Amino acid sequence: MEPLEIVKLFAIKGNVKEIKPLGNGLINDTLLVKTDGPDDYVLQRINNAIFQDVELLQHNIDCATAHIRKKGQMTLTFIPCKETGKTYWTDGTEYWRVSIFIKNAFTFETVNPEYSYYAGKAFGAFEAMLADIPDTLGETIPDFHNMELRARQLHEAVKADKAGRMAEPEVKAILEDLLPYEEEMCKAERLYREGKLPKRICHCDTKVNNMLFNDKGEILCVIDLDTLMPSFVFSDFGDFLRTAANTVAEDSPEVDKVDFRMDIFEAFAKGYLESANVFLTPIEKENLPYAACLFPYMQAVRFFADYINGDTYYKIKYPEHNLVRTRNQVALFHAAMAKVPQMKAFIEKI
Ligand code: GN1
Ligand code: MG
DSSP: HHHHHHHTTTTTOOEEEEEOOOOOSSSSSEEEEESSSOOOOEEEEEEETOOOOOHHHHHHHHHHHHHHHTTTTTOOOOOOOOTTTTSEEEEOOEEEEEEETTOBBBOOOSOOOHHHHHHHHHHHHHHHHHTTSSSOOSSSSTTTOOHHHHHHHHHHHHHOOOGGGGGSHHHHHHHHHHHGGHHHHTHHHHHHHTTTSEEEEEEEEGGGGGEEEOSOEOOOOOOOOGGOEEEHHHHHHHHHHHHHSOOOOOOOOOOGGGBHHHHHHHHHHHHHHHTTTTTHHHHHHHHHHHHHHHHHHHHHHHHHHHHHTSOOOOOOTTTTTTHHHHHHHHHHHHHHHHHHOOOOOOOHHO
16 A cells, blocks of 8 residues: 555545655654645554564553653654554554654754753653553563673574675674673673662663754654663663764764764763652662663674674665674774773762
8 A cells, every 4th residue: 555545544634745755764664744734744664574563562652652741741642543543554464653743843863962961851851751650561572672682693693694694704703802792791681680670661762863852952852662661771871872972873884983972971971860860779870881881782783683694674775784883883882881980980970
């Protein structure tokens, strides 16, 4: 079915004038639907190979957006399907959903320290807002940010060598670079097993471009809620810095230009702690510098495993795209690791 036919299955207002691509997510297909009515819409095809339980995914989103709206905060509004009343439509093969396009909002691929401070406040507040949600949310991708699982998946990819890429000398070198840190990076799972680290409702995809800003640099709301699920707070803290504190984009081939920006870290950490201090435990706070290293590491492992598997997960624009992303994230990981003492000192100071 064509996007135009699909959007008409939802209770939208007005007539559709134009449909065009929107944003640059790596998983779903996103379209902007312009109408002659009061609202324009975002039409998305949910990647069902990755999100296998769309019913649960939309349940999480419906509960979270209702809870946030009840607290008077801005969030995404999903439009029900006319026939079923559910916030998604499926023909058994494809899964689609529609939300209201938020006007006068901007997304960014990079942010300055001032915007990072606002982002920190917003994500801390987002987690605080969801801390008392009465519904039970499930893991839309089970063990999504479980580093032990991601490490295991890398080992399986290496063993299976489906795309024959283990023969590339650089691939072997990257593997040797990553392996010595594996145990250290799996610390969160150990703390969890020891009962020292809680899971909370987190966003789990706090890339810079998953936030809507107004023209003053304030956060209007957090978008891309597919991965909203119980996780460690490290997810939101670490993944924001992974994208925002990198001096270049996550897929920039200019590896020698990769660095971890302390000014962004400090601004974000300050904002985050201002709003999240009310619920964070000492262990969570103490480990925020670890989170800043964990996420480049985990993303390197994920991009790398996908490259070795023959690029089956992330959308790629050219054959070496996942390898380029891996090099970049490995460089960012090392840059962040080198700054852990500075990060610790800053967290202690505030
Ligand atoms: C994916 O959908 P998008 O592009 O916002 C991925 C994230 C990665 C990110 C890397 C469900 O996010 O976990 O960090 O790409 N989402 C999923 O850019 O795997
Ligand atoms: Mg996105």
